[in-house]
Every structure is written in C-alpha cells, then in structure tokens.
Amino acid sequence: MEGRMRNNVKRIESWKDGENHLIFNMVPGSGPDYNSVVELSLGQALIAGGGFSSWTYRSGFDVSLPVYSPMAAQLDSQPIAAQDRPWVVVSSQINIHPEYTQELAHLAQEHSELLMLEACPNMQSSNYSMRCRGDEVYHYPQVLKRAKFCLVIRGARLGQPSLMDAMAAGCIPVMCADSLVMPFEDVIDWKRAAIFILEENLNSLMEVLSSVSDEHVTEMQVQGSWLYQSYFSSINAVTQTTLEILNDRVFAQRARTFEDWNLPPNPLAARSPLFLQLTAPRSQGFTAVILTYDRVESLFLLIQKLSKVPSLNKILIVWNNQRKSPPHSSMIPKIDKPLKIIKTTANKLSNRFYPYEEIETEAILTIDDDILMLTADELEFGYEVWREFPDRIVGFPSRTHVWDNVTMHWKYESEWTNQISMVLTGAAFHHKYWSYLYTTAMPGNIKEWVDQHMNCEDIAMNFLVANVTQKAPIKVTPRKKFKCPECTNTEMLSADLNHMMERSQCIDRFSAIYGYMPLQTVEFRADPVLYKDTFPEKLKRFNDIGSL
Numbered sequence: 001m002e003g004r005m006r007n008n009v010k011r012i013e014s015w016k017d018g019e020n021h022l023i024f025n026m027v028p029g030s031g032p033d034y035n036s037v038v039e040l041s042l043g044q045a046l047i048a049g050g051g052f053s054s055w056t057y058r059s060g061f062d063v064s065l066p067v068y069s070p071m072a073a074q075l076d077s078q079p080i081a082a083q084d085r086p087w088v089v090v091s092s093q094i095n096i097h098p099e100y101t102q103e104l105a106h107l108a109q110e111h112s113e114l115l116m117l118e119a120c121p122n123m124q125s126s127n128y129s130m131r132c133r134g135d136e137v138y139h140y141p142q143v144l145k146r147a148k149f150c151l152v153i154r155g156a157r158l159g160q161p162s163l164m165d166a167m168a169a170g171c172i173p174v175m176c177a178d179s180l181v182m183p184f185e186d187v188i189d190w191k192r193a194a195i196f197i198l199e200e201n202l203n204s205l206m207e208v209l210s211s212v213s214d215e216h217v218t219e220m221q222v223q224g225s226w227l228y229q230s231y232f233s234s235i236n237a238v239t240q241t242t243l244e245i246l247n248d249r250v251f252a253q254r255a256r257t258f259e260d261w262n263l264p265p266n267p268l269a270a271r272s273p274l275f276l277q278l279t280a281p282r283s284q285g286f287t288a289v290i291l292t293y294d295r296v297e298s299l300f301l302l303i304q305k306l307s308k309v310p311s312l313n314k315i316l317i318v319w320n321n322q323r324k325s326p327p328h329s330s331m332i333p334k335i336d337k338p339l340k341i342i343k344t345t346a347n348k349l350s351n352r353f354y355p356y357e358e359i360e361t362e363a364i365l366t367i368d369d370d371i372l373m374l375t376a377d378e379l380e381f382g383y384e385v386w387r388e389f390p391d392r393i394v395g396f397p398s399r400t401h402v403w404d405n406v407t408m409h410w411k412y413e414s415e416w417t418n419q420i421s422m423v424l425t426g427a428a429f430h431h432k433y434w435s436y437l438y439t440t441a442m443p444g445n446i447k448e449w450v451d452q453h454m455n456c457e458d459i460a461m462n463f464l465v466a467n468v469t470q471k472a473p474i475k476v477t478p479r480k481k482f483k484c485p486e487c488t489n490t491e492m493l494s495a496d497l498n499h500m501m502e503r504s505q506c507i508d509r510f511s512a513i514y515g516y517m518p519l520q521t522v523e524f525r526a527d528p529v530l531y532k533d534t535f536p537e538k539l540k541r542f543n544d545i546g547s548l
Helices: 002-011 070-074 098-110 142-146 162-168 199-210 214-232 235-250 258-262 296-306 349-353 376-388 432-440 446-453 457-469 497-514
Strands: 022-025 046-050 063-065 087-091 114-116 130-133 136-139 147-153 172-176 286-292 312-319 339-343 363-368 398-404 409-413 427-431 474-476
Touching: 022 235, 063 235, 070 162, 087 142, 087 199, 098 114, 098 199, 136 142, 142 147, 147 162, 147 199, 162 172, 162 214, 172 199, 172 214, 214 235, 286 296, 286 349, 296 312, 349 432, 349 446, 349 457, 363 376, 363 432, 376 427, 376 474, 409 497, 427 432, 432 457, 446 457, 446 497, 457 497
Parallel strands: 022 046, 046 063, 087 114, 087 147, 147 172, 286 312, 286 363, 312 339
Antiparallel strands: 130 136, 363 427, 398 409
C-alpha cells in the first residue's frame, strides 16, 4: 500500500517536493504501531491527519483532524437535557490499556453513576454496535445519549473515533490522552466543550466531574453540539473546515477571529460593528429612518431628496403621531426604492432608534423630516465615510461639551468651535447594532428619561457609542447650518434657551449615570479629497457638497 502511494505521489506532475499540496489522512495508522502520520517522505506537503501527537504535529503548518467515525451518523440530532441522562459518565471504549481498565473498574465499584462498558463475550470481534456490563447489553453509540460525560481515553491509537461519537450524542467528552492534538486545535477552544484529565490523574475522574455545575454542563453540551454540527458532522464538513483554516492562514488580513470560530451565531441579535471588517460592504447601502409627526409637506420633499442618493436601500418613515393617521400611500411621492410607514403606539423620541425588522442593512441614516438642505452628494459622501468607520456615529450637525468652572457643571455648546464631541442624530449614520443597544441595554433610566422629557435622545446615543468604543464621532462636510428654511426662530427648539439648558442638564445626568464622562473630543472633520480644488467637475466624485 505504501509502495503504491509512494509511486503515485511521484507521478504527480505538480508535486515539486510536495509544495502547495495537502494530504488527507482521516484514519491514521495500521496495526501494530498505529502511527499518526503518513510514513512517507512527503517533503513540504501539508498533512491533514487524525490523531496527531504533539511530537509529530507541525503547529501552524499541518491541520489536526478528528479520527473518522462512521457510527456517529447513526445518532439523531435530537438533544437530551443533562437532567434526563441517568449516568454521569460512561466509558464505552474497547481494547484500552489493561492498566486503565483496572483503574476504571475500581472507580465503577465505588461510583454507581459511572457506567463502564466492555466488549461483549461470545460476540464477533467485528460487531462494534454492542457493549456489555456483565450480562447487560447496551446498543452503541445510542448508549452515549444516556450520559452527561463520555470518557475518551488513549487506546492503541492515540486519537479515538469515540470523540466524534460522544459529540454527536451531545455527551461532553472527557479527554484522557496527554499528547493528543485535538481536532482543529488552532481555531477551536476545546475548553468550552470538553473536560481534560491527565492520564496519571484518571483516579480523580469522579471528583473532577462532580465539581462541574449544572449550568456549566448545559453550556458545554450546547457548545459541543454546535461544534459538531458546524465542523465535524460529515466528511464534507471536515474537509470544508480544513480548507477554511488554510484560507485564513493565506489571507490573514481577512481571517476570522478566534471568537468567530467558537461563538454560535445568534440570528436574533444584531452584529456588533466592533467585529466588522475594516470597511463595511458597499453593496448593502443604507436605510433612511425618518422620524416625523405631522410635517407632511417637508416629509415629501425629504423623500424626493433621499431618492436621489445612489446608496439608498430603503426609506422607513416612523410616524410618531397617534392622533392623526399617516398620509395615504397615493399621496406619497413615487420613488424607485422601497418605502414603508410604521405607525408607533406612543410619541417617543426613542422610536427612531428601535431596531425595526424592516431594517435589513447595517447602516442606518437617522434624519429629521425638516433636514432638507443636505444634497445627494453630501449624503452619499457621509455614507462612504461611515463605511470606513462603521463603529462610529458619522454625520453632519456637530456639537461639543465643555466644563463650566463657575457652575461646576457640564455645558452643552452649540457654538462653532475647534472641537466636536457629538454628532446629532437628526442627520447621521450609525450601525444598527447601536439601535439594538440603545433599545435593550441603555444604562440606568436614560432611555425612560429621554422619552419622558422629549429631549436628548441624540446625546444619549453619543454617550452610548463613546462609552463602548472610547472613540469620538466623525463630522463630515463643512455645513454647520441646519435650520428649517420655512420655520421662524421661535419655532426652532434649538433657539429655545430652556431647551439648551435642559440639554446641558442631560449631559450632567448622563455622565453621573455612567460614572464618568465618556464623550471624546476631536478637532477634525472629513471632506472629499478634491474638495475646493480647482479641478473640472467631471473629475470630482462629489461636486455638490454645499455651503456652510
């Protein structure tokens, strides 16, 4: 066999001493030695093999595989809770070392919750589907579903197929093989799904298992089942995982993090922008969320303006007026992008940050219904900047906070200064993850206070993001004036002195709840590269950036 393989390898035209070749060795070794590596001169070829020893495994080069078990496929995926499993631990392997057999037999005499199984007498040696304890016969591997823990101990082979049988049964593996390299050890955190005991400490097996809490048992069962279904459930899954590991080694800048490999995805949770790639995908575009009450004419003008932004994916109108119905669909301007109206049950400013299921993009543009001065180029540029910084608030109206040494309080400052620490969400991009956090994890009673006082939801969002990221927001383009062109000063909230005083009180209140001042100040903004350069317009991507 080895001679044939050696000759076949030499016939491969691209072999070149094995460079850029991958050899799969799923069931390593044959009797009597059961060596865990292919006994051939493979040169620079990578080996993806089962049952690697720490003495033979080339870390960062080879890939450690599970020893394949055809019997694992016989088990259904129906989970059985730990409390419904009568045995604490089962030892089901046959032909293990006599010294270990003697130790386990001694433990089984002292602990009735340990089920020790051996090969059945008077049965064919090729019948692996039966195990016995005295005269009692158990079906294998189904018996594994009746125990919380399954012992996987060194046998003639270092790696054992019983590891995969245990994981398929939802049974927590208890590994007792000192030099074994666990499958896909480079990317999988096995301490989350298995218990490890040194071979010399096998006599302490029951003591170790009794110290594991019921909550931890449940967590490990869930983790182990997910790992099995994700990476080990078939030859195809094992092969695919091997290739993904090699792909991450080659393209390290795009590699998944250790947590990505080990955390089961939660389809109900928003993805944190803290773990995004450096640049968010352009293809999705953004969802514009317009909070409105009854300014219908202004709303319609805004819809028409937004429809001209190339990266717009959808418009979501949050109708905050419970006394009046939103305009009929026949009245709304016809645009070539999806548009939906959501009528809220209460007039709350926090409604603009609710993680509506209609929001399918990562980027959200929150915008007030009277922000009509922004051009399509400004909004498109703002989205492009957000793509570079998806963990930050990126937008247009900026503010700052200052400490007043006379009053010994924080002050909300709207005057034009060299610094900014907030970007108001009346016209700003943020990742939908922040909407999820705002709605479900806002510290203290900030969210309730905002809804009660109908003020400061934008300040609250800036506090939230700055507290998590320890980064400042990013202001884009030079525009500083955002007044409604059809409104008088007395109608504008920002012109109301009481309103400004209340916003200063918000900063004081929020910083007290957080226990410190999380807002970060910066002295820069983002403008297009060719902004104000005397280049022909056709050479500029963003021509209509607007004025102050």
